[in-house]
Each structure stands twice: as structure tokens, then as C-alpha cells.
Amino acid sequence: MTVDVGAERATTAQPAQPAQPLLSASSMSAGYGGVPVVRDMDLEVRAGEVVALLGANGAGKTTTLLALAGVLPISGGEVAWLGRTSRAPLHLRARAGLGFVPESRAVIPSLTTMENLRLGRGDPEAALELLPELKPLLKRRAGLLSGGEQQILTLARVLAAQPRLLLADEMSLGLAPMIVQRLLSAVRDAANSGIGVLIVEQQVRNVLAVADRAYVLRRGKIELEGKAAELAGRLEEIEATYLTGAAAIEEQADG
Numbered sequence: 001m002t003v004d005v006g007a008e009r010a011t012t013a014q015p016a017q018p019a020q021p022l023l024s025a026s027s028m029s030a031g032y033g034g035v036p037v038v039r040d041m042d043l044e045v046r047a048g049e050v051v052a053l054l055g056a057n058g059a060g061k062t063t064t065l066l067a068l069a070g071v072l073p074i075s076g077g078e079v080a081w082l083g084r085t086s087r088a089p090l091h092l093r094a095r096a097g098l099g100f101v102p103e104s105r106a107v108i109p110s111l112t113t114m115e116n117l118r119l120g121r122g123d124p125e126a127a128l129e130l131l132p133e134l135k136p137l138l139k140r141r142a143g144l145l146s147g148g149e150q151q152i153l154t155l156a157r158v159l160a161a162q163p164r165l166l167l168a169d170e171m172s173l174g175l176a177p178m179i180v181q182r183l184l185s186a187v188r189d190a191a192n193s194g195i196g197v198l199i200v201e202q203q204v205r206n207v208l209a210v211a212d213r214a215y216v217l218r219r220g221k222i223e224l225e226g227k228a229a230e231l232a233g234r235l236e237e238i239e240a241t242y243l244t245g246a247a248a249i250e251e252q253a254d255g
């Protein structure tokens with residue numbers, strides 16, 4: 001396994017070839033305390049596409065994102081970032097253009113919206129172009145924003161760093177439908193501007209409406225993949241087989 005952090009840095013000035021995935025995993029396994037949770041995963045994300053990662057509670061979606069981001073060490077297979085095999089941790093991948101949007105809102109409450117946007121090394125204006133509703137809130141302390149506004153700011157902070165690839169973990173948890181639509185459409189706009197996106201989202205119909213492709217996880221393995229529009233056409237079957245609470249309980253009983 002080649003660990004080539006220096007090469008990651010060196011490649012940041014060069015745009016990735018569209019033909020080459022920004023991020024790919026082959027036979028990737030990862031878990032906790034030596035127990036694998038995701039196994040044998042093959043996936044990829046290319047510039048300009050939104051890829052959804054779907055699965056029931058406990059299927060391994062967050063674990064997959066953490067392993068791809070370098071937060072959780074992989075126990076098998078490979079992750080390639082910008083065409084090179086990598087085991088670099090998140091902060092080094094972040095320097096090379098990987099943005100991670102966590103499940104929980106990640107703003108500093110005592111700082112204003114603008115100060116939050118300036119925390120990264122990026123360009124607040126780039127984020128404000130994608131999320132202009134933050135403009136009237138720039139001088140307000142982030143702690144005084146609503147939950148939805150804080151999640152919009154969380155996404156904006158990551159976008160301000162102008163990442164090449166965005167990994168987003170259930171951004172919409174507990175938010176009103178309008179805010180969810182807003183976050184998803186901003187993610188789509190970001191992809192249209194050339195960013196690759198891998199997104200975990202419980203609101204399957206909504207995420208498939210903005211995604212290009214999707215992977216469906218069950219018991220830590222990718223069981224289904226395809227174009228988002230095709231999967232949306234089979235949504236009832238997919239929900240019953242892979243995504244419902246009943247499917248998750250059945251999994252645990254079987255497992």
C-alpha cells in the first residue's frame with residue numbers, strides 16, 4: 001500500500017481528469033475495534049456528480065463516509081483520492097480538497113455568520129453565491145440562528161473552502177422540509193459547478209431527485225447501485241427491501 005500524502009498536496013493545483021474518479025474505494029472494509037462494519041465496498045465519485053449513499057439505520061453509511069474521509073482507518077482494500085491510494089487522515093485530505101459536512105451542525109455560536117465563513121482558508125463569497133440567504137445574516141452571531149440556518153451555515157463553511165469533493169452525512173436530520181430542499185438544491189448547484197458529492201440522506205425520494213447515481217447498502221455491503229432516476233422508479237421495492245425499519249430489524253435478527 002502506497003501512502004503518498006506529498007503527492008496529494010502536489011496534485012492540488014491540477015484539476016482531476018473528468019475521466020478519473022476524485023475518490024474511489026475498492027474492496028474497502030472498515031469497522032470498530034477489529035470488527036468490520038462495512039465490507040468489500042467498491043464505489044467511486046467523479047467531479048460534477050451527486051452520488052447518494054442509502055441504507056437502513058445501522059447499515060454502515062456513516063462508517064463508510066468516515067473511512068472514505070480518513071477519519072476511520074480502513075481494515076482492508078484501498079481508498080484512492082485524486083487517483084492515488086491514500087491512507088492520509090482527514091486534515092491532510094481536507095488540504096487537498098476534501099470537504100466533510102457532519103451530521104450535527106458545526107458552527108461556532110459566539111462568532112458571527114461571516115466570521116464562521118472566514119474560519120477556513122477559503123472564499124466566503126463562493127459559498128454566498130450558492131447560499132445567498134445567508135447574506136442578511138452575516139453580522140448575526142451563529143448561536144442566534146435557527147437550526148436550519150445553522151445547518152445552511154455549516155454547509156456554507158465547507159463550500160467556502162472550495163472543496164473538490166464533498167462528503168455530507170445526513171445534513172437534513174430534524175430539519176423542516178423547505179430547509180432540506182434548500183440544502184439539497186445547494187448541493188446540486190455545487191456539483192453543477194464541478195464539485196463531486198457523496199451524500200448520506202434519510203429523505204430518499206428527495207435525495208434521488210438531485211442525485212445522478214446511488215449506492216444502496218445493506219449489512220455493510222453495497223447490494224444495489226444505479227442511476228438515481230432508475231432507482232427512484234423502484235422506490236417502493238427498494239424501501240421495503242433495504243431501507244425500512246423492518247428491514248433493519250430483520251437484518252439484526254438474521255445477523
Ligand SMILES: Nc1ncnc2c1ncn2[C@@H]1O[C@H](COP(=O)(O)OP(=O)(O)OP(=O)(O)O)[C@@H](O)[C@H]1O
Nearest residue numbers: 032033037055056057058059060061062063064170
Ligand atoms: N464508534 C463505534 N463503535 C462501535 N460500533 C459502532 C460505532 N459507530 C457505529 N457503530 C456500529 O456500526 C454499525 C453501522 O453504524 P453506522 O453509524 O455506520 O450506520 P448508519 O447506516 O450510518 O446508521 P444511521 O442511519 O442510523 O446513522 C452499527 O451497528 C453501529 O452500532
